[in-house]
Structure formats: structure tokens, C-alpha cells
Amino acid sequence: MxxxxxxxxxxxxxxxxxxxxxxxxxxxxxxxxxxxxxxTFPPPGLTTRWITAIGEREDFWRALALSLQVAAIATLxxxxxxxxxxxxxxxxxxxxxxxxxxxxxxxIALPGIVTGIALRSSLSLFDVDLTVWTIIVGHATFCIVTxxxxxxxxxxxMSGSLVEAxxxxxxxxxxTFRHVVxxxxxxxxxxxxxxxxxxxxxxxxxxTFTAGSDDTLPIWIFNQxxxxxxxxxxxxxxxxxxxxxxxxxxxxxxxxQDTRE
Amino acid sequence: xxxxxxxGGRPSAVRLEQVSRHFGTxxxxxxxxxxxxxGEFFSMLGPSGSGKTTxxxxxxxxxxxxxxxxxxxxxxxxxxxxxxxxxNTVFQDYALFPHMTVGENIAYGLMIKKVPKAxxxxxxxxxxxxxxxxxVAKRKPSQLSGGQRQxxxxxxxxxxxxSVLLLDEPLGALDLKLRQEMQIELKAIQQRVGITFIYVTHxxxxxxxxxxxxxxxxxxxxxxxxxxxxxxxxxxxxxxxxFVGTSNILRGELAQHFMGSPEPFAVRPEKIRIxxxxxSVPAGTCAVTGKIRDVVYLGVHTRYLVxxxxxxxxxxxxxxxxxxxxxxxxxxxxxxMLMWDKVFNHRLSVRVEV
Amino acid sequence: MALVSQPAQTPLSPRxxxxxxxxxxxxxxxxxxxxxxxxLYRHPNIALVLLLLLPMLWMIVIYLGSISAMLxxxxxxxxxxxxxxxxxxxxxxYIELFTPSHLDIVARTAGMAAAVTITCxxxxxxxxxxxxxxxxxxxxxxxxxxxxxxLWSSFLVRVYAWKLILADEGIITWFLxxxxxxxxxxxxxGLPLIGGRTLSFSFLGxxxxxxxxxxxxxxxxxxxxxxxVPKSYIEASSDLGAKPGYxxxxxxxxxxFPGVVAGSIFTFSLTLGDFIVPSIIGNSSFFIGRAIQSxxxxxxxxxxxxxxxxVPIVIMAVYLxxxxxxxAFDAL
Numbered sequence: 045m046x047x048x049x050x051x052x053x054x055x056x057x058x059x060x061x062x063x064x065x066x067x068x069x070x071x072x073x074x075x076x077x078x079x080x081x082x083x084t085f086p087p088p089g090l091t092t093r094w095i096t097a098i099g100e101r102e103d104f105w106r107a108l109a110l111s112l113q114v115a116a117i118a119t120l121x122x123x124x125x126x127x128x129x130x131x132x133x134x135x136x137x138x139x140x141x142x143x144x145x146x147x148x149x150x151x152i153a154l155p156g157i158v159t160g161i162a163l164r165s166s167l168s169l170f171d172v173d174l175t176v177w178t179i180i181v182g183h184a185t186f187c188i189v190t191x192x193x194x195x196x197x198x199x200x201x202m203s204g205s206l207v208e209a210x211x212x213x214x215x216x217x218x219x220t221f222r223h224v225v226x227x228x229x230x231x232x233x234x235x236x237x238x239x240x241x242x243x244x245x246x247x248x249x250x251x252t253f254t255a256g257s258d259d260t261l262p263i264w265i266f267n268q269x270x271x272x273x274x275x276x277x278x279x280x281x282x283x284x285x286x287x288x289x290x291x292x293x294x295x296x297x298x299x300x301q302d303t304r305e
Numbered sequence: 306x307x308x309x310x311x312x313g314g315r316p317s318a319v320r321l322e323q324v325s326r327h328f329g330t331x332x333x334x335x336x337x338x339x340x341x342x343x344g345e346f347f348s349m350l351g352p353s354g355s356g357k358t359t360x361x362x363x364x365x366x367x368x369x370x371x372x373x374x375x376x377x378x379x380x381x382x383x384x385x386x387x388x389x390x391x392x393n394t395v396f397q398d399y400a401l402f403p404h405m406t407v408g409e410n411i412a413y414g415l416m417i418k419k420v421p422k423a424x425x426x427x428x429x430x431x432x433x434x435x436x437x438x439x440x441v442a443k444r445k446p447s448q449l450s451g452g453q454r455q456x457x458x459x460x461x462x463x464x465x466x467x468s469v470l471l472l473d474e475p476l477g478a479l480d481l482k483l484r485q486e487m488q489i490e491l492k493a494i495q496q497r498v499g500i501t502f503i504y505v506t507h508x509x510x511x512x513x514x515x516x517x518x519x520x521x522x523x524x525x526x527x528x529x530x531x532x533x534x535x536x537x538x539x540x541x542x543x544x545x546x547x548f549v550g551t552s553n554i555l556r557g558e559l560a561q562h563f564m565g566s567p568e569p570f571a572v573r574p575e576k577i578r579i580x581x582x583x584x585s586v587p588a589g590t591c592a593v594t595g596k597i598r599d600v601v602y603l604g605v606h607t608r609y610l611v612x613x614x615x616x617x618x619x620x621x622x623x624x625x626x627x628x629x630x631x632x633x634x635x636x637x638x639x640x641x642m643l644m645w646d647k648v649f650n651h652r653l654s655v656r657v658e659v
Numbered sequence: 660m661a662l663v664s665q666p667a668q669t670p671l672s673p674r675x676x677x678x679x680x681x682x683x684x685x686x687x688x689x690x691x692x693x694x695x696x697x698x699l700y701r702h703p704n705i706a707l708v709l710l711l712l713l714p715m716l717w718m719i720v721i722y723l724g725s726i727s728a729m730l731x732x733x734x735x736x737x738x739x740x741x742x743x744x745x746x747x748x749x750x751x752x753y754i755e756l757f758t759p760s761h762l763d764i765v766a767r768t769a770g771m772a773a774a775v776t777i778t779c780x781x782x783x784x785x786x787x788x789x790x791x792x793x794x795x796x797x798x799x800x801x802x803x804x805x806x807x808x809x810l811w812s813s814f815l816v817r818v819y820a821w822k823l824i825l826a827d828e829g830i831i832t833w834f835l836x837x838x839x840x841x842x843x844x845x846x847x848x849g850l851p852l853i854g855g856r857t858l859s860f861s862f863l864g865x866x867x868x869x870x871x872x873x874x875x876x877x878x879x880x881x882x883x884x885x886x887x888v889p890k891s892y893i894e895a896s897s898d899l900g901a902k903p904g905y906x907x908x909x910x911x912x913x914x915x916f917p918g919v920v921a922g923s924i925f926t927f928s929l930t931l932g933d934f935i936v937p938s939i940i941g942n943s944s945f946f947i948g949r950a951i952q953s954x955x956x957x958x959x960x961x962x963x964x965x966x967x968x969x970v971p972i973v974i975m976a977v978y979l980x981x982x983x984x985x986x987a988f989d990a991l
Contacts, residue, residue, distance in 0.1 A: 049789055049792075049793040053785055053788065053789055053793070054789070056782075056785035056786070056789075057785055057786045057789040057790075060782055060783070060785065060786040060874070060878075061786065061802070061805060063782070063871065063874070064805070064806065064809045064871070064874060064875070065805070065808075065809065067817060067820035067821060067824060067871065068809070068812070068816075068817070068820060070820050070823055070824055070830065071816060071819070071820045071823070074823055083822070083823045083826035083828055083829045084828040084829075085828065085829050085830045085832075085833045086833065124713075125713065125714040125717060126714075128710050128711070128713060128714050129710075129711065129714045131710055132707050132710040132711045136703075136707075138707065144711070144715070147718050147719075147722075147723075148718070150722065151722055153928070154928070154932075154971075154972060154975065155928055155929060155931055155932020155933070155948070155971050155975070156932060156933075157932040157933070157934060157947075157948050157951055157952070157968065157971070158726075158932060158968055158971060158972055159722075159725075161729055161951060161955065161964060161965065161968045162722075162725035162726045162728065162729040162968075163721075163725045164955070165725065165728045165729040165732045165961060165965060166724055166725040166728035166729070168961070169728045169731075169732060170728075181721060185717070185718070185721055185722055188714070188718075203398065203400065205396045205397075205398055205400035206400050206402060208367050208387070208394075208396070208400065209394070209396055209400035209401075209402075210402075210413070211366075211367075211386065211387040211388045211700075212365060212366075212367075212387045212388070212392075212393055212394045212462075213388075213393065213413050213414035213417060213461070213462075213465065214388045214414050214417045214418060214465065215388055215413075215417045216386075216388055216696050216699075216700075217699050217700060217706065219417060223402075223413070223416075223417075224402055227404045228403070228404060239811070242811050242812075243811075246811075246812070246813045246814055246815070248814065248815050248935060249932075249933075249934070249935065252952075253955075262813070262814075262815045265815050265816070265819070266815060266935070266938075266939075269819055269822065269939055270938075270939075278819070282813070282816040282819060282820075285812075285813045285815075285816055286812050286813060286816060289811060289812050289813055290808065290812060293807065293808065293811045293812070297804060297807065301800075369701075384697070384701055385697065386696070386697050386700035386701065388696070388700075389696065389697060
């Protein structure tokens with residue numbers, strides 16, 4: 045078996061990696077162009093004035109704040125619900141267990157537009173107003189699965205005798221959860237939560253249908269894209285989004301690496 | 306409620322009455338009854354799947370019996386969860402909490418009972434000295450060796466001063482030398498602390514070394530309960546005879562000749578002497594001729610496989626008091642006479658109600 | 660702490676049924692309270708139900724309930740005069756679904772999804788293969804991160820990036836002109852189906868963006884499947900005399916195939932339902948997602964939007980069934 049890859053394979057791999065990452069670089073580049081109406085390449089000049097320009101855009105900051113708020117609350121909900129399901133299903137086989145796993149995955153397995161239209165139809169059927177909470181509920185629903193997957197995997201790796209040992213030493217189920225199980229799953233809980241945060245922060249498809257007059261950041265960017273005014277400001281906003289989502293992703297990655305001994 | 310005593314007159318620590326544990330059609334335990342006295346070192350011995358671990362788990366409370374009664378100090382504990390039983394367990398994989406230090410692990414039971422911090426720390430130090438592991442309180446379990454972890458698990462269980470300590474094959478993962486050391490230590494600790502130890506193992510040598518009494522399990526039933534000497538010298542069934550040490554089981558014509566009926570009987574290999582074919586047979590001695598088929602030199606003793614005239618194989622073990630490997634190996638193929646005292650013959654039954 | 664046994668049957672003297680009920684409840688309450696420590700342990704099924712109560716209520720009411728609401732509304736009718744949705748049952752929405760214009764939309768979307776899936780598989784495989792077989796553990800970790808980052812970073816931003824790249828005055832045009840291939844681009848844009856006014860308003864442009872966006876979803880399952888091929892299989896194959904190409908075709912590829920199918924589930928499903936890419940990059944013709952959005956938003960034709968939403972669900976259900984037959988779920 046050859047231990048070195050052929051040149052063709054390496055070239056194909058390198059090309060694919062480049063293909064994956066170079067568009068982001070383009071975004072960064074265009075955040076500094078002086079040309080504000082079109083996407084001329086190469087950029088006629090470079091400037092940093094868009095970074096200050098975005099500081100004055102109130103609507104951007106409102107949208108950013110809303111996105112952060114929605115993501116935080118949706119993540120919290122997802123953590124609670126996802127952990128509850130994980131605790132129930134990780135060990136014992138019971139009637140309906142596979143159905144529950146399927147149900148948890150469904151919101152993210154079906155195309156986003158299905159979830160969006162479904163939520164919207166029930167909201168209009170029951171005459172519910174579209175508020176920040178309708179956005180949060182939608183987000184939490186499909187974020188549950190990221191927490192669930194992480195926590196369930198960790199729980200299955202946890203040795204069963206730990207729970208028995210704790211009970212043997214006098215701890216009830218609640219005390220065992222608090223002192224033994226929770227510390228063990230803490231990192232996976234956080235990792236799942238981080239991923240849920242990134243997922244929620246970036247979400248647009250379902251949000252379009254569950255948001256009323258409130259704009260989350262992706263919705264703001266989407267509206268901006270189709271407007272030719274102050275184009276580079278959109279790019280600065282895009283960079284902000286990239287940075288904000290990168291942090292939790294990286295943290296989640298580190299958290300899951302550390303426990304994988 | 307009268308205080309029920311065991312036969313020895315000591316109070317009863319654990320009593321099982323007709324306890325069964327069924328998993329669907331699988332009978333892990335079948336109507337077993339057992340009584341363990343206070344302060345005993347009691348072993349449950351048997352091959353894997355014999356039900357001994359299930360029995361332990363029933364006493365600990367991790368599983369509930371399908372039928373039957375379990376008493377801890379004459380108190381009915383069926384349905385009582387493990388955290389409400391005055392029993393602690395040392396697990397086979399030690400089950401030390403990985404996110405806590407050694408000290409926190411040991412103090413866990415006390416922490417749950419809300420024992421104040423100063424007293425907790427004092428008792429942890431006491432325990433560490435008892436198991437001869439001073440100074441590791443601040444380390445994490447992952448930083449300890451297998452033998453050290455095992456002692457921490459023991460300390461963690463003992464600190465709660467349970468009336469009964471359950472040990473589930475705790476020495477299984479250790480190498481031979483360490484295992485033998487730990488066996489002696491465990492016995493010493495048990496005698497010092499004075500509580501009942503219930504010990505599960507598949508290693509019959511271990512059971513013989515440490516126990517006051519042994520229960521031999523097989524396929525969900527108890528074949529025999531007795532002291533190590535009783536189990537070894539007077540096995541009640543052919544299973545016990547074969548499982549505890551090696552045994553020769555003779556039946557048919559030989560049985561008829563020596564015992565008066567063709568039912569099987571057992572005789573231990575070390576009780577048999579190898580003598581020249583023409584030696585005289587004293588009274589009260591069984592004698593039979595055969596040919597040495599195989600010789601295995603084992604340092605301390607030599608194991609011979611002798612084929613008797615009727616075709617039966619008999620194992621004979623003789624200590625190499627004056628022999629060397631050269632001198633014993635030369636015996637292969639020789640015709641010899643085997644002799645042993647009649648008193649060492651033991652009648653066997655398939656299963657005996659204990 | 661002794662276990663308190665069940666309350667014995669005491670003669671209930673109060674003849675009033677209400678106070679009798681209260682007495683019974685009080686006895687049971689006391690039993691539950693005194694045995695509260697043991698109860699959850701002795702009845703693990705109750706603990707199970709308690710754990711699942713909140714999340715299942717959420718999922719069933721909010722998610723399944725919404726999908727049912729959508730289904731129900733697909734059978735409603737639109738009042739011809741007021742344009743509002745009336746709860747009068749009809750199958751009109753479904754009948755409208757089978758008109759040529761709608762079938763066109765479905766075919767167009769499915770075709771795009773298929774093209775994107777195949778291209779993603781072809782592009783992803785070498786990278787996944789390299790990661791699984793040739794990369795050292797450190798490099799593999801880095802490559803894994805390199806694939807995960809675009810996967811998790813903003814979807815919208817990445818689509819937007821391509822709008823910049825594909826623009827008439829953007830990088831691609833500049834690059835092709837610089838190397839003298841400007842004419843080629845014009846020729847391609849002139850092609851009937853995939854071409855368009857500019858790259859950023861053509862099917863070709865959309866196709867490129869879809870491939871870019873979904874590529875990580877294809878890489879990860881293929882990599883997982885390839886990692887699961889034991890080295891010993893490959894060694895056995897060459898030991899028995901097979902050339903590397905043959906080993907690849909007959910041993911590695913079939914074993915990695917479930918991973919390809921798993922990845923294709925993502926790429927196909929995501930393309931079917933998307934409306935963002937067609938909005939930003941596409942031309943005036945409709946794809947399923949865009950059509951649903953337009954029926955819902957602009958014309959308020961909820962029944963038709965709901966009916967049309969069922970199309971991707973049905974297509975994916977069929978696809979998933981076929982994928983299960985091909986063993987894709989072992990690769991997930």
C-alpha cells in the first residue's frame with residue numbers, strides 16, 4: 045500500500061480545500077474597497093471607512109443584538125430539552141425509543157423551508173402574533189438535536205458502574221445526577237450548546253417565516269444584499285458574523301477534543 | 306422480631322430465602338437460599354454466568370429479585386434502593402469518579418451525608434493509612450496505577466462504615482504477584498475492621514486463601530456452602546470436585562470395586578501415591594495399576610497423567626521433594642501402581658440441597 | 660430507614676364521597692412523601708416519563724402540530740373575492756400542483772439537486788480519501804477543522820461571497836479576461852439552459868454556489884465511511900494480487916458508497932428546499948423553495964404553499980427509503 049498519495053490526489057484535495065475557503069477571503073477583501081456600488085475586481089482602492097460607517101447604522105446594531113439574544117435563549121432551551129431527552133434514551137431500550145431519535149432529528153433533516161412553512165401555518169391558524177418569541181421557539185426546535193447528539197454520545201461513553209457506585213455510596217438519583225453525571229457531561233453539554241448558538245445565530249430560512257417586524261442579523265444582511273446602497277457595509281457585517289460564529293465553533297471543537305482520551 | 310442467628314450462633318448479616326432472578330427465560334438465579342454471619346469473610350465462587358455476581362447485585366440493591374426474600378440484619382430489603390442499604394460495594398472496574406480527586410472520591414459517601422469538612426478530611430486520611438496509600442489524596446484517579454485505584458475503591462467503600470462490604474472480583478485486573486499481596490492485605494483489613502466481607506471470584510485459589518466460608522455457584526444454583534477445607538476435602542457434587550482444584554472422578558467398575566456401588570466418587574490427585582507395580586498394599590488402601598502417559602514438571606510439584614487398565618485417566622500430583630526435572634521426566638511410559646487411603650474417597654451427587 | 664409499607668385498608672367512615680376521596684388521597688400522599696427517595700428508583704418507567712414529558716410535549720405540539728397544521732391548511736380553499744383563506748375543505752391546491760408550470764418547477768429543482776449532488780460527490784471523494792488514508796493524525800485534525808469551519812460559518816455570508824465573485828465586474832470575469840478566455844465565458848453564458856445574462860443570474864452560477872455550500876456535507880460522511888474500511892481489507896486485496904486501481908474499484912468504492920449516499924441525502928434535500936440561493940444568485944425562473952415563498956408571501960395562497968411544501972417531503976421520504984436499502988444509515 046503506497047504511503048504517499050499520488051500528485052493527482054494531492055492536487056484534487058488542495059483544490060477542494062481552496063475552493064472551500066477562498067470565498068471567505070473575497071468577502072474580507074471587499075470590505076475594504078472604495079467602490080461602493082458594484083463588485084469591481086480588482087478593487088479600485090482600499091479604505092477602512094466602512095468599518096466606522098457600520099458604527100452609525102442603528103439597524104445593524106439592533107439586528108446584531110436581537111440575533112445574540114435569540115441565539116442565547118434558544119441555546120438555553122435546546123440545552124435543557126436536549127439533555128432531558130439524552131438522559132432518557134441513552135441506556136435502556138424501550139418502546140418508541142427509535143421514534144424519539146427520529147423525531148429529534150426531523151427538524152434539521154427536513155429542508156428548512158418545511159419547518160418554516162409548518163411553523164408559520166400553525167401560527168396563522170391559531171392567530172398567534174409573530175414576535176421575538178416565535179423566532180426563539182423555532183430556533184430552539186431545530187437546535188435540540190445538536191445538544192442531544194453530543195450529550196448522548198458522551199453519556200454512552202460514561203461507564204455505567206459510576207452511577208451504581210454513587211448510589212451505593214448513598215446518593216439518590218438526583219444527587220447522583222448533580223455530583224456524578226452532570227460534571228461528566230458538562231463539556232459535551234457546552235459543546236452542543238456552542239454549536240446550537242452558531243446554528244441559531246446564522247439561521248435565515250426558518251427565521252424568515254417566524255419573524256414579524258424584527259430583523260435578526262441574517263435577515264438584515266439578506267435585505268442589504270439586494271440593496272445597492274453602501275455595499276461594503278454588508279461585507280463588514282459579514283465579517284462580524286463570521287467572527288462571531290467562529291468562536292463557538294472552535295470552542296466546541298476544543299471541548300470535544302479534550303474529553304476524547 | 307427475634308434476632309435470628311446462624312448456626313454458629315453469630316447474628317445474621319445477610320440472609321437470602323428462595324431468591325430467584327429471572328430475565329425472561331434466562332434464570333440467572335434459581336430459588337437460592339443463603340445465610341451469611343456477621344464478621345465473616347464469605348466468598349461466592351463460580352464460573353462466569355453462574356449467578357454469583359447477580360447474587361451480589363441483589364444484595365447491593367442494583368437489581369430486584371423476581372421472587373424470594375432478602376434480609377440485611379433481619380430487615381427486609383426487597384425494594385429498598387442501594388442508597389438506603391447499609392451496604393457498600395467495591396466494583397470490578399473500581400468505578401472511581403474521574404472528575405474528582407482521590408480524596409473527594411473517598412469522601413463521597415460522607416459528603417452525601419453532609420459530614421462537616423474537617424471531619425471528612427480526617428477520616429479520609431485514616432482510610433488512606435488503612436489501605437497504605439498515604440499522600441495521594443490530591444491526585445486524580447487517572448494518575449494512579451491499577452493496584453492503587455483498587456485500594457482507593459476499597460477506602461471509598463470502607464469509610465462509610467457499612468455493616469457489609471461487597472467485593473465484585475476486585476483483583477481481576479491485577480497481575481499475579483500484586484494479586485497475591487492484595488489477598489493477604491484484604492484479609493488483614495477485614496479482620497482489623499471486623500465487618501462482613503462478601504467476595505465474588507472465579508478464582509478458586511483466591512477463595513480458598515481468604516475465606517471463612519465459600520458458596521460454590523453453578524448455573525444459578527448453589528452447589529455447596531462450607532469452609533475451604535470442607536469444600537476441598539469433601540466436595541458434595543462432581544461440579545464442586547472438578548471446579549475447586551482438580552479431582553479425579555471415578556465411576557463404574559472402579560467405583561463398584563472400591564465403594565460397593567457404581568455411583569461416581571472423587572479422589573484428589575495429591576492424595577495418590579505412585580508406587581512400583583509389585584509393592585504391597587496395606588489395609589485400608591485402594592490400589593490400581595496403570596501406565597504413565599504424560600509427565601508435566603511444574604517446579605514445586607509434578608503432574609502425572611496415568612492411564613488405568615480400564616481406560617480411565619487419573620491425574621496424580623506429587624511434590625518434588627527430592628526430584629529434579631530430569632529424574633521425573635524419565636518416568637514416562639512406566640507401568641506403576643497407584644495407591645491412596647480409602648478415607649480420601651468421597652461420594653458425589655449431582656446437586657445437593659444446602 | 661425502613662420502607663413504609665402500603666397504607667392498609669382502614670374502614671373509611673366518612674360517608675361523604677368527597678371527604679372519602681380526600682382521605683384516600685391523603686393516605687396516598689403520605690405514602691408517596693415518605694417513600695419519595697425510593698419511588699423514582701423502584702419505578703424507572705415513571706422517571707422516564709418525567710424526563711421525556713417536557714421535551715416530547717414541545718416536539719409534538721410545536722413541531723408535529725405545526726406540520727399537521729400545514730397539512731390541514733393545504734386542504735383549505737382561497738376565497739376568490741377576498742383572497743383570504745377559508746376553512747372549507749377542497750383538493751384544489753393539489754390539483755393546481757399538477758399543472759405544467761408547477762411540474763416544471765419541481766423538475767427544474769430536482770434536476771439541479773441531482774447535478775449538484777453528483778458534482779459534490781466527485782469533488783468530495785478525493786479530499787475525503789486523502790483525509791482517511793494518507794493524512795497523518797495531526798494533519799487529519801487540521802483538515803477536519805478546515806472542513807468544519809465553512810460548514811458552520813454563516814450560510815448567508817458564503818452565498819453572498821459568491822455574488823461578489825460571480826458578478827459581471829467581479830473576480831471570475833477579470834481572471835478569464837486576464838488569461839484571454841473572456842470569449843469562452845460569453846459563449847457559455849450564451850448557452851440556452853445553463854447560461855444567463857450574467858454568471859450571477861444564471862443556472863450555472865446557482866449550480867456553482869450550491870456545490871460550494873453543500874460540499875462539506877458530502878465530505879464528512881464519505882470520510883466517515885472510508886475511515887471504517889479496515890486497512891486489512893486493502894492489504895488482503897493486494898496480497899491476493901490486485902492492482903491498486905482494481906482494489907479501489909472493487910473494494911474501497913463499494914464500502915465507501917453508503918457514505919456517498921448519506922452525503923447525497925443532505926445535498927439533495929438541502930437543494931430541494933432552498934430559496935436563498937435562487938433569490939440571491941438566480942434568474943427569474945422559480946425553484947421549489949422560491950415558489951413556496953412567493954405563494955405564501957405575495958399571493959397569500961397558503962393552501963398552495965402548503966401543498967407545494969409537501970413535494971420536497973415526499974421526494975425526500977422516497978429518497979430516504981432508497982438510501983436505507985442501499986445501507987446509508989450505517990454510515991451516519
